[in-house]
Amino acid sequence: MAVRVQTEDFDAGREIERLRHGNPKVGAVASFVGVVRDLNEGDAVSELTLEHYPGMTEKALEEIVAEARSRWDIYDALVIHRVGTMKPADQIVLVVVTSAHRGEAFRACEFLMDYLKTRAPFWKKERTGAGSRWVEARASDEAAADRWS
Amino acid sequence: MKPRDTHTAVVRVLYLARLREELGRADEELVLPEGVKDVAGLAAFLRRRGGTWSEALAPGRAVRVAVNQDMARSSTPIREGDEVAFFPPVTGG
Numbered sequence: 148m149a150v151r152v153q154t155e156d157f158d159a160g161r162e163i164e165r166l167r168h169g170n171p172k173v174g175a176v177a178s179f180v181g182v183v184r185d186l187n188e189g190d191a192v193s194e195l196t197l198e199h200y201p202g203m204t205e206k207a208l209e210e211i212v213a214e215a216r217s218r219w220d221i222y223d224a225l226v227i228h229r230v231g232t233m234k235p236a237d238q239i240v241l242v243v244v245t246s247a248h249r250g251e252a253f254r255a256c257e258f259l260m261d262y263l264k265t266r267a268p269f270w271k272k273e274r275t276g277a278g279s280r281w282v283e284a285r286a287s288d289e290a291a292a293d294r295w296s
Numbered sequence: 297m298k299p300r301d302t303h304t305a306v307v308r309v310l311y312l313a314r315l316r317e318e319l320g321r322a323d324e325e326l327v328l329p330e331g332v333k334d335v336a337g338l339a340a341f342l343r344r345r346g347g348t349w350s351e352a353l354a355p356g357r358a359v360r361v362a363v364n365q366d367m368a369r370s371s372t373p374i375r376e377g378d379e380v381a382f383f384p385p386v387t388g389g
Contacts, residue, residue: 181389197388198313200381203365228388240389260389266367268381269388270313281314284358284385 149224150208152199154231157241166225167245173222177252178243179260185235187282190275197230197239200268204228211262218295219255221246226259228269258295265292305376309338312383315359318352328374335361336370338380358385 159180167173183195212224227241242259246252271282305328311319332341339361343350353359361368362381374380 199388200310200312200362200365200383203362203381206365207367264389265386267388268312268362268383268386270384271387272313281384282387284387288389 149226150205150212151225151227152201152204152208152230153227154229156229156238157227159238159241159243162225162227162241163243166223166243170222170245172247173245174247175249175252176243176245177249177256178241179256180238181240181260183233183235183237183239187273187275190277192235192273192275194232194234194274195237195239196232196272196274197228198270198272199228199230203268207267208263211259211266214262215244215255215259218258219246219251221251221255224255224259226263228263228267230269261288261292261295264288307338307374307376308379309342310379310381310383312381314384315352315382318348320348328376332374334370334374335363335368335372335380338374339370339382342382353382359383360385 159178163176163178167176185192208226212226215221215224222245225243229239233239242256244252244255244259265288272279273282307326307328308323309326310323311321316322329341332338339353343353360383363372363374364379
């Protein structure tokens with residue numbers, strides 16, 4: 148189980164390989180990669196900056212991973228979240244879950260993303276033609292997280 | 297022995313993301329005013345500074361608070377040495 152907050156990009160394939168390496172009991176690996184889009188709220192986005200709350204971020208992510216482990220029978224989980232300035236098409240976040248069967252892996256992976264989006268202290272600021280603006284939290288993300296409670 | 301004077305209780309307060317920009321500061325050391333015992337009390341004290349403080353921390357605004365890096369509610373107690381962070385709803389992922 149691991150949580151990483153970093154400015155550098157990540158290699159999803161290598162991370163997936165590493166997470167399941169040495170465990171022949173793993174029958175399923177589910178992963179999610181979040182990517183910077185070039186459009187938000189109808190405006191072209193040229194740059195996205197991710198800010199976080201160092202210290203709390205890692206703690207919050209670890210709590211979310213621990214919660215996933217308590218709910219589903221999974222072997223391992225990895226969360227990598229980037230911070231700093233990114234461009235459209237750049238990778239932002241990676242979640243990988245290993246388990247014996249796909250159902251647990253899929254559900255734990257989706258749960259991790261839903262909880263991360265509403266509970267981990269990250270904030271997005273995007274640059275558009277009209278200048279920079281903070282991204283507003285979405286009610287649909289809250290609703291997605293509430294499904295699990 | 298005289299009880300410890302509550303005026304000496306110092307907390308570290310952080311302002312993150314949009315709140316940091318609106319308030320024009322990232323953090324401060326604050327002597328807890330007498331009577332401030334929880335998150336709601338601290339927010340009310342900060343609002344009394346007026347101007348952008350009363351606007352940014354207005355009761356209707358969506359402001360989240362963490363105490364010692366755990367999500368808090370308005371009734372969460374605040375004690376000497378605590379780290380209290382004010383920030384907007386999170387938008388990561």
